[in-house]
Amino acid sequence: MSSSSVYPTPINAFKQSKRSVLSVIVDNEPGILARIVGLFSGRGYNIEALNVTVVDVKKNLSRITIETLGEEKVISQIIAQLEKLVPVHSATNLANLSESYEAEICLVKIEFENEEQDQKILNFADIYRSRTVQKRQNIVVYEISGTSERINKFLDDLDTIGGIKVELVRSGPIGLGI
């Protein structure tokens, strides 16, 4: 056997892959999430983040937002496959809309040990305009929302402070065409 793989190497594939946020409107019925998640795993697509909520109680509709990675060709194929699912009304790549708005929410719990750390944390929280949810003694909880990129930056900055303990939860991006 030759040592090089005959399949296109993943490194190349990822070079061209783009982050996309897909917005999917579905009938809110049993199994719909499993159908979508199964489609992704079965066909070898990635789910980076996933958000599901009922958005119209009367019409029984949910909106599912999926962040995924893939080349353009793969993303179009994902959209086409999603639209084949019976309960799916529509699947949209937000990037293909002329205008869309994207946001994510993140809760961060930070445990610190000293005043200096506290000051630095306060400073970053101020810069990023995050909201204090709770603060007592050596624990502070912030809520920060905005684009995923902005949240990433905030978390990266927190990372520069040594010796603190961070625990967090993120909603994954949600988005809307405008």
Place this chain on the structure above:
Amino acid sequence: MNNENEFTGADILLKALKEQEVDTIFGYPGGAVLPIYDAIFGQNFLKHVLVRQEAGAVHAAEGYARSSGKVGVLLVTSGPGVTNVVTGLTDALMDSIPIVCITGQVPSHLIGTDAFQECDTTGITRPCTKHNYLVKDVSKLSETIHEAFKIASSGRPGPVLIDIPKDVQFAKSKYISKKDISFREHRIKAGSKNVDKNFVEELVNHIKKSERPIFYVGGGCLNSGHQASQELIKLVNKTNIPITTTLHGLGCFPGEDKSSLGMLGMHGNYEANLAMNKCDLMINVGARFDDRVTGRLDAFSPDSIKFHIDIDQSSINKNVKVNFHTNTDITLTLKEINSFIDSNNIDFSDKDYSNWWGQINEWRKKECLHYEQGDEVIKPQHAISRLYELTKQKDTFVTTEVGQHQMWAAQYYKFSKPNRWITSGGLGTMGFGMPAAVGAQMANPDSLVIDIAGEASFLMNIQEIATAVQYKLPIKIFILNNEYMGMVRQWQELLHGSRYSESYVDALPDFKKLAESFNAVGVRAKDISELDDTINEMISIDRPVIADIWVDKKENCFPMIPSGAAHHEMLLSKYDKENPENQEKGKVLV
């Protein structure tokens, strides 16, 4: 509560089947479907065919659907009944066959308790159905069944499963007629009814400009209905463009017509594959650029403008990027192309593509399907050729198992009409052909139904002979017996240094005696002198027949595009050697 207007879930199911004009159902009883079987007992519009294993039911439903154009229906019990149909459901999904599978489930209150014969039916079958349902409320049952039929047969057809817990089969509700249900468009996904005029105009303009056009036609043409094939024939005759079909497209265009290049792909005709490689305009009608067809993608038809008609949006640009596409139904689109040509008086007589046909006729001279029949051992190709010659005047349906015999059948048996050829293409399910023949014979009781089989495939669903015998279905099982899993052996010979690991089938039954023990008839041809008589005898007997045809054990199926090779790198015979670099690459592919 008005009891007169209320029916049990089991009765609602039967009422819905009746309204859907289902007259045949394939099934196997069990604990979780007993109420439905009780309802079947007291009626006479629905004929139940008792198979011998659930896999037989699903392939029979496929054979029924393919040969009749109707939805095939089956009924099986929970647990193992369901898991036994998973292969067939996947087969139907891959080959776009409309079937509705009714499954029993343990009573609602036991779901999730690991009850006897419980399995997560909708979970297991989710990736292998077009859609599936678990009906927890009997008042939703009528609507669910009617929607299931609509989904199975609309757009790109496929299998739909309805799981009905036993308590729902007993519970009572009103029956809702399909007339009173307003189907929601987004769920049915029937495809656009509006023909893309732009596409049609572009296509006709490109046909006029092209020097080397070709039609590449697949199973979608079949699923669009007989009219699609009529429109296709008109268009081909009008334009004189050569046409090649996929395995499933066989029969959409008459195989013996002068414009037909036969099947393309891995074991397709040399002229068909070369024409695909060298064409400047490719018109794909309901085919999906499957890997058996395209060969190595980076060398697939490099110089052509590609048009693609496919009702399934996800088939567009999946494997091969096309220049123009439409998702409107094939019949509607072809009709519009024909009427556009007629109403604009576009004449193709100056455009006879004589250079292109000249080139194609040069390729034809290679006689890629040539074989040498000696005067003793039967060549499998010859067995199929003789079978074709001796049955072509009859009203014949052919099913197959999977392997070499399937490819020889596709190469040497010619089909002039759609829906006459029933084979497992996408999934490649060994054991498909015999139960499929049972289904095809149920749908076409007066026709000749032949399962072209290999002995290894046949053994996978051999129990269904009993079904054929019970219902007096005179199906013919034509076994090309070479004692090997022939296609496995061929790949081992070509790619694995002739190390025939586990591909020899030792201890085969005596198929003649086996037939007799089932109360069927067994016939046998040991050499060429017995072949025609055996075929004629087989056809003449009005009972299920197993014909054991002893063929050359070492014969390989050519021509062949080895895995990883391109159309123009086809091997014509065992004397052609493959490029060693391709061979290494091909080895890891399927």
